Amino acid sequence: MTTIVPPATSSKALLSSNQSADDDDDAPYTRKNPLRYAISAREYELLRQYLVTRSSSRQIRPSPLEKTSSNPSFDSDSTSSDNDGPEHNASTIRLSTRVFLTSYAGLTLYDALLTLIRRNNVSTASPATSRRPFYRSPNFKLSLSLSSILLFHRLLRRFFTRLRTSLLSNDAVSFRRRNPLTSNILTSTLTPAVGASLSGLLLGLSAADQTRLTITIYALTRSLEFLYNYLDIREYTSGQPSWLGSWLLMPLATGQLLHAFVFDRDCFPETYGSFILKRSPQYIQTRPLDYPPQLPWPSTFDIVDSLGRVSALRWPAFISPVLIPKAVNPVAGMGPLTDGAHPGIKLLSCAILHPSDTSCGKVYVKYFLEAFPAMAKFFTAIYAVFALPRWRSFVENPLGQLNKLAARVLRTSLFLTSAIGTAWGSICMLQRLLPGSSLPTQRWFLSGFLAGLWAWLERKDGRGQFLYSARMSLDSLWKVGRKRGWWKGVRGGDVVLFAASLALVNMVYEREPRAVDSGLLRKTLGSLRGEGWVDRTAEAKARGADEKGEKAE
Numbered sequence: 001m002t003t004i005v006p007p008a009t010s011s012k013a014l015l016s017s018n019q020s021a022d023d024d025d026d027a028p029y030t031r032k033n034p035l036r037y038a039i040s041a042r043e044y045e046l047l048r049q050y051l052v053t054r055s056s057s058r059q060i061r062p063s064p065l066e067k068t069s070s071n072p073s074f075d076s077d078s079t080s081s082d083n084d085g086p087e088h089n090a091s092t093i094r095l096s097t098r099v100f101l102t103s104y105a106g107l108t109l110y111d112a113l114l115t116l117i118r119r120n121n122v123s124t125a126s127p128a129t130s131r132r133p134f135y136r137s138p139n140f141k142l143s144l145s146l147s148s149i150l151l152f153h154r155l156l157r158r159f160f161t162r163l164r165t166s167l168l169s170n171d172a173v174s175f176r177r178r179n180p181l182t183s184n185i186l187t188s189t190l191t192p193a194v195g196a197s198l199s200g201l202l203l204g205l206s207a208a209d210q211t212r213l214t215i216t217i218y219a220l221t222r223s224l225e226f227l228y229n230y231l232d233i234r235e236y237t238s239g240q241p242s243w244l245g246s247w248l249l250m251p252l253a254t255g256q257l258l259h260a261f262v263f264d265r266d267c268f269p270e271t272y273g274s275f276i277l278k279r280s281p282q283y284i285q286t287r288p289l290d291y292p293p294q295l296p297w298p299s300t301f302d303i304v305d306s307l308g309r310v311s312a313l314r315w316p317a318f319i320s321p322v323l324i325p326k327a328v329n330p331v332a333g334m335g336p337l338t339d340g341a342h343p344g345i346k347l348l349s350c351a352i353l354h355p356s357d358t359s360c361g362k363v364y365v366k367y368f369l370e371a372f373p374a375m376a377k378f379f380t381a382i383y384a385v386f387a388l389p390r391w392r393s394f395v396e397n398p399l400g401q402l403n404k405l406a407a408r409v410l411r412t413s414l415f416l417t418s419a420i421g422t423a424w425g426s427i428c429m430l431q432r433l434l435p436g437s438s439l440p441t442q443r444w445f446l447s448g449f450l451a452g453l454w455a456w457l458e459r460k461d462g463r464g465q466f467l468y469s470a471r472m473s474l475d476s477l478w479k480v481g482r483k484r485g486w487w488k489g490v491r492g493g494d495v496v497l498f499a500a501s502l503a504l505v506n507m508v509y510e511r512e513p514r515a516v517d518s519g520l521l522r523k524t525l526g527s528l529r530g531e532g533w534v535d536r537t538a539e540a541k542a543r544g545a546d547e548k549g550e551k552a553e
Helices: 011-032 041-054 064-068 085-117 138-168 170-178 180-186 191-205 210-233 246-263 270-278 300-312 348-353 360-386 388-396 398-433 443-458 463-484 493-511 519-528 536-552
Strands: none
Touching (some): 085 138, 138 180, 138 191, 138 210, 170 180, 191 210, 191 493, 210 493, 246 270, 246 398, 246 443, 246 463, 300 348, 360 388, 360 398, 388 398, 398 443, 443 463, 493 519
8 A cells, every 4th residue: 555645844934824824814914904094104003002901801912014014104194205116105195084083073173163152143053054965065075175186286296206207218219309399398407386275176165155265365475485585495485675575465455444444344254343442442432331222332243334425425523513513424323422512613523523622633542552452461461372382492491482472462462553543543643634635535555555564563473474464465465356346257267366376386395495484384295295294394304404414523
């Protein structure tokens, strides 16, 4: 009888076969498992370690991701555009999904809080809005738009980067010779940045409402700011006068906003107007405490509207009902203010703004003494909150940091108090300098311009305030122009403008990352480009410090 003896199998071959079997078992997770699109390898490992510590049984099989942990492109969402396709796509889809879910949840929660706060307001929500499907809501569309911009920005940048690399290779020499213009465009260092910005057109997925317009204006102003920073870093602006700066935006913005506030309040930002009116105690007369409740009293907006009618009437003189009882008030509804106004007041606008005092200068001084302390308290609280993230610097140098904080509060309070007071006080001043028929309505812009000149006090640290006012002014000016027929809107024009602004930001960031003067925005751009949540400027500074240290050693 013949016995068949199997060939001897070495322990090395057996170990190799077992290892191959393990790899086959683990391969589906790293290559095909949909879990890759939900969590990254690093997050999976942290979750596994947490479960190990909480589990009573420690006999858990080693993670299949430990074998891929040496690949930095798979460890987190910080994948770069040069990574291999599957892992780059998984990270991109994973991050885009998270942006969608986070933004949609945040916007929904914000709307719920507003509804809860304003639950007694009839205009908060209509039955038609409550029955609307969720996928038609503005929050859903905006979240879908933001996540799609991120997704396609990464994919388009990776596509144009690979296309540029391919066209620069030796295999594409004949193509470059036949198509020199196309080759020069596609092989430019800015091509991936501009090509990726086409994703900005996906802002059109969101509803065409105020939010989309605000996003577009913000992107436009920030892109122009970064362009100016780039020119400044490259010393293209070295010959400009010392007084030239962003503070000059404030007079133009304030002039336009004050004019819109009086004549086109439906095109004026409501929060901006509320801030001004609440801090104008000497010029906007409130109902006295001893005034009979059954008698009418003009509201703050009624007073502002009456000033607009006064300017349309070419600033008439004030005829006191005390001296001439049969005198007719040309502005209806202002009787509670003008009927008891001081007889020595000569101008109707003065009788409306400060009916109990004949001296405009004295009223301005009273306003400043009353408004400045309240303004200082307000900004002390605001700047103290913003200073909390820098609490370590206060611990290291408390006196110096407190002096900086106090100086910033005083400058901002002085600037805004003087600006608001000048906006009201210059109404009286211009009536004494100009005849009533000279620029009767346009002088409101001049009053706002004079008020904005106080921005000189904050010219070094107030760029954020100036740009905020400029954005409010652009939004208001656009609406006023459409209302009065100065221009017509183009359908989707805001989306195209947003894509162009994104392209400008990408080009500036590609050439000079330092021009983007916000660490948060630099990290956001790094994530959009597929480089991860990194700050290229901070990394460059760290590398420079390390190189200096090595040379010193």
